[in-house]
Amino acid sequence: MPPEARWTAWEELPLRLEAAVLAETLDGGQAFRWERREDGSWRGIWSECTVRLALADGDRARWSAPVALAAAVAAGLPRHLALELDFAALADALPWRTDAHLARCIAAFPGLRILRQPLGETLLGFLCSATKRIPQIKQMLAAVALRHGRPLTGDEDHGHRLPTWPEIAEVSEAELRRCQLGFRARHVHATARWLAERPGWLEVTEQLPYPKAKARLLELPGVGEKVADCVLLFGAGRLEAFPVDTWILRAMADRYGLTGWKPAHVAQFGRVHFGPLAGLAQQYLFAYERQAAGART
DNA sequence: TACCAGGTGGAGT
């Protein structure tokens, strides 16, 4: 085996969780660059990093990375998994004591986590998400990475990173359509050009308080209420963001009696009812509803 | 075949 193809020995993480909860965290619609391997472990890519993640003894998380990337992964993985946050404690702070349905959702996915992904990559992912199922979003992003993103190492098997926004700005809309983006290609292209004229704009946005950050994201072509909230929740750690998609609309109608409510009204209800961690509640509701529908991804 | 998918933006009331 060539030296650049080698992976490091497994290293323990201060993280324990069930396999099903890990699966829901990595592959439940927050992130689109994780794949389950035959041995049950996961392979993920973000920024300049790729990692294998697995559970030892059923619930103890551990990781391995290409030797060439080991230092970057060791530095970046804790942030990516938001290891500084105790999600069991955060879930306990949700109003499950007075909300029986929320209590059911939390019990079904104990320890469910919200990832802290790179803001720019999260934006790209959710710009591609409009009226698509998760596997198709993953396919689009895999194609974009393969065709327009840099290889992570000298070994092609380690995969490609997603292109940065400045890199995407150099790609034509027609070329993006060849990655099966469909009408989303126009939004991705327009957003790339928009960002290219404003260096540092995303970095500034990431530091702003939630309402200001959201207002700024809404300026981007193809970014509406739902995408802005997903980007802030999964790409900026803003747990107050409450994305309302078709699943949440259905859940709030079926489980909370909000039949016929518009997304904007459901969003307002969610923020008031679930409080400052509404985004975490949202992810619990989302996971539960998809499971109840038959785990169709 | 028709309908739907982690929506958005634009036009017309």
Added chain:
DNA sequence: ACTCCACATGGT
């Protein structure tokens, strides 16, 4: 503010 609708592509 509200309602319709086009927008690509793939799966059931």
